[in-house]
Amino acid sequence: MQMLSNRIKAVQTPIIPTVGDLIAANPGTISLGQGVVYYDPPDSVFSAPAKFNSDPENFRYQFVEGIPELRASIRHKLIGDNKIQNRLNEIVVTAGSNMGFLNAILAICDPDDEVILIRPWYFNHEMAIRMVNCIPVSVDSNEDYQPDLTALEEAITNRTRAIVTVSPNNPTGVVYTQENLTAVNNLCKQRGIFHISDEAYEYFCHDGAEHFSAASLDDAASHTISLFSLSKSYSLASWRMGYMVVPEQMFLAIRKIQDTNVICPPVISQYAALECLKAGSSYCAPMIEGLGSVRKYFLGGLKTISSVDHCSPTGAFYVFFRINDSNLKDMQVVQKLIQDYGVATVPGQAFGMENGCFIRASYGALEPTVAKKGIDRLIEGLTALIG
């Protein structure tokens, strides 16, 4: 019989489509599930198709690594916003940041090689590592969900190829300190492994928290892979646009991978990305500030429930909390909240939290007034369930 591969059986079933099916079966559900923003892309994005159409050459394949104008624009942004000095042959446009991560794993890992993820981790990272027969090694973050440097160092073996950080973090919403990111980057350098730095939420910082790019450190260039996304900041999710900054010696390897996978990132989306970068981070700043009030409202609500533990995240648009009730399983809670309270969240098991009942809630996907209504439903449901 024609069977599926073992590698694909080892990959977890994606949680977002699963939760999506539950939402579809329960009309009227307010979703604090998927990680998207509620606002639209910059208006100038709507002018991108006409510019794209004006040159028939744009209908053919373009460069594997992205069109030159966009890469030049990214280079400028990286220098200005991230303080990452870079050369053009370190920049690759990807069809979303997940593709950037998969590119990185294929370029640096052989089967049975290990990649260290800080738990709770981003599920698609763990899935990508398993899908190409590598081994995700989970290292728990400390009680503030910051990297635990001692534990990371102890987890490195002779099969370790990289440590992955996500800051601002998905799913915890925590912004890693410059000190911690510097320490992780130095550790990687010293041990001859790569630092993969996922910065998809770079502009989503609250309460004075500041984003730091590890690749801005001196001597980071040869061992740091930085991943960026336009899905969140510019609401370009469905256009599939991200980019990666890689050590120059990796450029041709990424070209091979991307040629085999997608040939080139969609060119019309690259024209849209150009418009976003022209608009710059001042475009999303007011909306992100507006999300700050939703965040405060959310954290205030959670405080009223004694048997919920959470930290006060200052980044992204996630709150990650633990329900202290040993009788409850996370997926049960998620189902009950959807079916009985009309609000969707994501279970902690998707992020590697098998022990304990953890939930991720996203407050970025809805207009602040709707998000607050969803938060009310969530607090009401949690109070009734575990009061």
Place this chain on the structure above:
Amino acid sequence: MQMLSNRIKAVQTPIIPTVGDLIAANPGTISLGQGVVYYDPPDSVFSAPAKFNSDPENFRYQFVEGIPELRASIRHKLIGDNKIQNRLNEIVVTAGSNMGFLNAILAICDPDDEVILIRPWYFNHEMAIRMVNCIPVSVDSNEDYQPDLTALEEAITNRTRAIVTVSPNNPTGVVYTQENLTAVNNLCKQRGIFHISDEAYEYFCHDGAEHFSAASLDDAASHTISLFSLSKSYSLASWRMGYMVVPEQMFLAIRKIQDTNVICPPVISQYAALECLKAGSSYCAPMIEGLGSVRKYFLGGLKTISSVDHCSPTGAFYVFFRINDSNLKDMQVVQKLIQDYGVATVPGQAFGMENGCFIRASYGALEPTVAKKGIDRLIEGLTALIG
């Protein structure tokens, strides 16, 4: 030192960007290199962005497997054009057909599993197989570049997971007979392996040749994976749109893979694809017919050179020929033709032809008058080199 993976070192350097670099260094070169069409997408594609923009939900992620309207339209097309009876949960939209192939390999192959390719093969297939640590097994086609059934059967081992066919073929331009495709499909069924059928050039048939879809056979559904592309027929190359028809039990596996890689195919491109499928194959029929005269012109020219062997391909827009001169290497010929005669082709080694000097020329990428000029340069160059 932080090193690249062995798997990526084992993947060949993509030939199209390499030839592209040579073309860029020799301005005025006419390219018979890359496999694209010279004509533009249907006009209705230009209305797609406005339709996409009219619903802000389109800016968020959409279904991993593609938007429902497009999948319904594909289902209809498959029944009408390909005689493939199918259910909705057998159709997955991909960001190009290469992604469909990578999806398939990941879903059915573990490391060290074997996939049989008919040589000369399509380079990105071989690259994808190696990239995920599987083993491409080359089986030579027969003297007409049709599948050699006996050789295919003999190549099957207990590690074989699939046989791949590409018809109309890249790089040879040969259309596989219904009889041969049926035999390959039956062989796969009988031996418990998959048949991966790449049909990117389905509408590109000349001189009465007819395209046949193996998945239209009775009982093919559970072991046949069919790959389609909108890049060629509708000139949608840069939008990255393809789709795959898979056995229903594979649907969730493909969802896992695509969620990890691209999350969802670019949604604006899916709106463009919808317009193309509405236009249907009658859109490309006149242009494909026009290519027929270029094909005849090309074959007539080749006949004037005695030391060139070629067949008379009736599909796609490729001519694949052998230069009978043991002193010449294919890449030397390609370089010389670009530098001295201003015409670009692709060396046979990229398609697995290590013995002998083979060249692929594409006559689809240029307006017929320009293509003929390129063919003149090619014939002139070949005559001078090997006359």
